[in-house]
Amino acid sequence: MEPAAYIESMQTLVFRALRHMADRAKLAKAREEEDSYKHRAQEVHRRISFLENSRPDIVGAIDRLKRRKAELAKEMEQVIKAIAAEEKRLQDLPSVIAELKQERQNLAHEAIKIHRHMPEVPRSADDDQRTLDSADQVRQRAIAAINALLG
Template sequence: MESMQTSVFRALRHMADRAKLAKAREEENSYKHRAQEVHQRINFLENSRPDIVSAIDRLKQRRAELAKEMELVTKAIAAEEKRLQDLPSVIAELKQERHNLAREAIKIHRHMPEVPGSADDDQRIVDSADQIRQRALAAIDALLG
């Protein structure tokens, strides 16, 4: 009987050991699977280095372009602020020039003589004299001719 009991205990222990072993294998497989996943992530990340470097280079180039553009905008702002600052003195100079030009126009207007008659009357007189001259020349040509 004792031997049967020993066999049963041994069989129970073996069953318990097999259960532990199965659980240990399951755990081992789980760790192996997780290790493979981590390995794949490592490979992916190691292979992504050139893409990251390329992205950094593109961003640095874009930053340089934006810095140049920012410099141009800053200069343009400064130029417009200068124009705004100079505006009152430019307007004052132009007002003075306008005043001087108006004064000269008035001075010339005051010294203009009055001309009697009209331009049409004067033109008729000149045309009439020209016709008389033409007839005189024609008569001289006919006499000499």
């Protein structure tokens, strides 16, 4: 083979070899990229499975929260009623106090009226008790004397 033909044939072989090496490098890079996509797809698949399996837990949490919301609404209603009752009491307070002051004044007038019409009782309670004790002693001596005579 002629040297020029040989060189040309060698150049063709070298270019082919270089192209094959470049193609293999592209292929290796494409396989790496393919593996990366497969791995990411598997991760996404796992996340999808996890999320699909979490549906009952989420529904349960929603149900619990709705029950708690109903309980809180009922409690809030009671608090609102209690506030309204206390506000009513506060609003009625001046008239209730005025009525009680009037009642206190009426009772005081009645007490004064009764006090003015009370008779004075002469002597002390101790003097009256001594008189009663003395009379009882006289009665007991009289009974003893009658019993002694009847004998």
